[in-house]
Amino acid sequence: MAFEGSISAEELASIQETIPQEVLLTATQEYVIFHVIETPYKNLTMKCQFPLQYPSSPLLFELETKTLPERVKRKLVDKCEQEAEQLADKGQPQVLALWTFLSTLLQSNQLLLCTEHISDIKSRLLTGPHDSLKLSERNGTVTVRVEEAGFVVDFTVKVPRGYPGEQLELRCREATYPPAVTHMFFKQAEEVARRASKGIPLNVSLRESDPAKPSEEVVQLSISQYKHDVKFLKVAGELARMSDDKQMRREKKVLDKREWEREQQQATQVAQTAARSAPTGIPKAHRDGGEPVPALYAVVEYIVNKFARLLPHEKCAHCKQPVIDAIKKGEKQADPAERAFCGHWFHSSCLEHVMTKPPFGMQCPGDGCDSRVFHPKWTSDVKTLERRWAAAQARQREVDDARDFLGL
Numbered sequence: 001m002a003f004e005g006s007i008s009a010e011e012l013a014s015i016q017e018t019i020p021q022e023v024l025l026t027a028t029q030e031y032v033i034f035h036v037i038e039t040p041y042k043n044l045t046m047k048c049q050f051p052l053q054y055p056s057s058p059l060l061f062e063l064e065t066k067t068l069p070e071r072v073k074r075k076l077v078d079k080c081e082q083e084a085e086q087l088a089d090k091g092q093p094q095v096l097a098l099w100t101f102l103s104t105l106l107q108s109n110q111l112l113l114c115t116e117h118i119s120d121i122k123s124r125l126l127t128g129p130h131d132s133l134k135l136s137e138r139n140g141t142v143t144v145r146v147e148e149a150g151f152v153v154d155f156t157v158k159v160p161r162g163y164p165g166e167q168l169e170l171r172c173r174e175a176t177y178p179p180a181v182t183h184m185f186f187k188q189a190e191e192v193a194r195r196a197s198k199g200i201p202l203n204v205s206l207r208e209s210d211p212a213k214p215s216e217e218v219v220q221l222s223i224s225q226y227k228h229d230v231k232f233l234k235v236a237g238e239l240a241r242m243s244d245d246k247q248m249r250r251e252k253k254v255l256d257k258r259e260w261e262r263e264q265q266q267a268t269q270v271a272q273t274a275a276r277s278a279p280t281g282i283p284k285a286h287r288d289g290g291e292p293v294p295a296l297y298a299v300v301e302y303i304v305n306k307f308a309r310l311l312p313h314e315k316c317a318h319c320k321q322p323v324i325d326a327i328k329k330g331e332k333q334a335d336p337a338e339r340a341f342c343g344h345w346f347h348s349s350c351l352e353h354v355m356t357k358p359p360f361g362m363q364c365p366g367d368g369c370d371s372r373v374f375h376p377k378w379t380s381d382v383k384t385l386e387r388r389w390a391a392a393q394a395r396q397r398e399v400d401d402a403r404d405f406l407g408l
């Protein structure tokens with residue numbers, strides 16, 4: 001029988017001396033079982049038995065792992081078989097050699113857990129003729145370069161030792177995209193990485209990673225407020241037109257007062273909503289998270305597909321011109337790109353125009369968009385906008401009057 005052999009008392013002694021007690025499960029002359037545990041996410045178990053001619057024949061082993069990808073496991077098995085055969089040719093003991101090989105490899109190769117994500121990144125994301133991928137297994141870095149329509153982004157994702165329980169680190173090495181936009185997308189990708197390490201599912205993080213997107217509840221509030229505002233302005237306008245009438249003036253006063261009270265209520269409600277969704281804006285069910293999620297592919301995909309590939313082709317929804325220009329290192333874009341809540345892009349000046357000039361509460365001019373334009377930097381409150389506009393107009397009238405007065 002093949003398994004009837006055994007190791008020498010001397011080899012057994014050196015195994016017991018070298019492999020730490022807590023990972024040496026069984027150690028007899030007939031049977032040796034040990035764990036190699038690098039992290040909770042990177043470990044394996046090795047079971048060794050011995051043929052009669054051992055150590056002149058290679059030992060027989062079984063390698064088990066629930067954490068390493070199948071293709072990594074197959075590679076490890078091949079390597080161990082080769083190693084055992086080489087030692088058998090020289091008639092040398094093999095168990096410790098395999099233990100050393102496996103523990104060194106798990107310790108020094110930081111990309112073992114990422115093989116599938118890396119091959120997907122290569123085949124699905126880096127499809128351009130000038131795209132490239134550089135890997136360092138020792139440092140655990142994945143360096144991606146993407147060129148799209150004359151734009152370049154070059155960034156490194158570092159896979160830390162405790163991945164996926166420890167968060168991926170992102171570093172932008174070079175980008176010819178506007179710095180503010182680049183910064184925004186990298187921050188969002190980092191947030192996806194952070195949440196994944198806390199066990200929050202990728203689809204939840206990605207849905208929430210829209211930079212200009214307020215939380216669902218705040219949008220609902222804004223929309224209901226918008227509807228109310230339109231009604232208010234209509235009624236107030238009618239009353240104002242009839243303001244010669246004493247009764248009407250009184251009614252308008254009551255209406256204004258009620259409106260003021262409602263505004264106070266609404267402000268409280270918005271503050272409460274914001275407090276409820278703080279600090280992360282993650283639905284409560286996901287806030288605690290489960291097992292860490294491997295996020296390498298998702299993070300790279302976010303930067304490549306949602307940012308690098310898309311933005312050079314994005315047109316301003318207002319003026320229909322490209323929303324970004326390639327810029328030289330250290331330069332700032334004169335008219336920065338801004339993304340509205342609906343996902344459409346605008347030049348900052350174009351969005352300023354859309355948001356602050358009547359008609360207020362305008363529908364987004366983007367193709368096929370039936371959403372109202374929202375952006376966190378501009379108020380969407382129709383009443384505030386009306387007031388500001390009216391004040392600006394009044395100032396202008398006064399200036400005009402003053403000019404007339406002086407006859408200039």
Ligand SMILES: [Zn+2]
Binds near residue numbers: 320321347
């Ligand atoms: Zn524009």
Ligand SMILES: [Zn+2]
Binds near residue numbers: 369371
């Ligand atoms: Zn839109």
